[in-house]
Amino acid sequence: MDGNHSPYDFTSSLARLDEILGQSRGQFEEVSELPDRDRLTFTNGFYGQWCTAVFVDIRDSSSLPAHYQRPRLAKIYRAYISEMVAILNSSDRVREVNIVGDGVWAVYNTPKKRHNDEVFSAAVRANSLVDVLNIKMAAKNYTQPVRVGIGVADGRALMIKAGHKGSGISDVVYMGDVVNRAAKLAAKGSLTATTPPIMVDRSHYAFLNDYNRGFLDYSAAHDCYTGWVVNTAMNEWVRDN
Numbered sequence: 001m002d003g004n005h006s007p008y009d010f011t012s013s014l015a016r017l018d019e020i021l022g023q024s025r026g027q028f029e030e031v032s033e034l035p036d037r038d039r040l041t042f043t044n045g046f047y048g049q050w051c052t053a054v055f056v057d058i059r060d061s062s063s064l065p066a067h068y069q070r071p072r073l074a075k076i077y078r079a080y081i082s083e084m085v086a087i088l089n090s091s092d093r094v095r096e097v098n099i100v101g102d103g104v105w106a107v108y109n110t111p112k113k114r115h116n117d118e119v120f121s122a123a124v125r126a127n128s129l130v131d132v133l134n135i136k137m138a139a140k141n142y143t144q145p146v147r148v149g150i151g152v153a154d155g156r157a158l159m160i161k162a163g164h165k166g167s168g169i170s171d172v173v174y175m176g177d178v179v180n181r182a183a184k185l186a187a188k189g190s191l192t193a194t195t196p197p198i199m200v201d202r203s204h205y206a207f208l209n210d211y212n213r214g215f216l217d218y219s220a221a222h223d224c225y226t227g228w229v230v231n232t233a234m235n236e237w238v239r240d241n
Helices: 010-021 061-066 070-088 113-139 177-188 202-206 232-240
Strands: 028-031 045-058 094-100 103-109 148-164 169-175 198-200 217-219 224-227
Touching (some): 045 070, 045 113, 045 177, 070 103, 070 113, 103 113, 103 177, 113 198, 113 202, 148 177, 148 202, 177 198, 202 224
Parallel strands (some): 148 198
Antiparallel strands (some): 045 103, 094 103, 148 169, 198 224
16 A cells, blocks of 8 residues: 555544444354455445355575575565465455465455365465466576465454545455464474474364365374375476476
8 A cells, every 4th residue: 555644633633542442243154155346335244154264375585595596586486476366366266365465365255165276276276376486487597496375264254444534545454363373374384394394273174075085194293284285287287387
């Protein structure tokens, strides 16, 4: 969001704080699916009952500047973020795609069991994309490969509009355990050379079909289901190149 300077008025700020903190709980509606953004105001919000969050995060990103100068590093991030957004945005169940630093995450409406399988497929494509990216990078003499952790979690999400009313500066914020859990799971993925990149919480695993469950194993150490799952078509390209 682009800044647009406006003087700060402490008296107005006090009034806004009272107004926001005094809003009725009834203005936050329980819904099975999160609605379009245009239904949000500065006074309402929506609790989505059946949501899935996917979080993709680069491992050891702080070490990359030691290997690449800034122009090359910028190209890596642009390529990675560009195609991660493309993949996470490819499901018709997507509600939001967001970029936070070197993390890309998305929230999906998943009220039906098959929706979980669709979202899991997007997470698998995200994993295969890393292999594709590393091959493309190697061809351009990028010697340090990229590793990511991918977290997938199910649960409720609160969707609100937040910002400074009247300033034109606002954004949609997604709150709730589902987003936090996906981010924490992503932080566990690819921690070591023997740690699988994909981390799926118990709730999401429970609603996957038997075929997709077959690719995942329970990890007592992480209390979730993990896997080295790849997309078949993308993996064929990886093998050929």
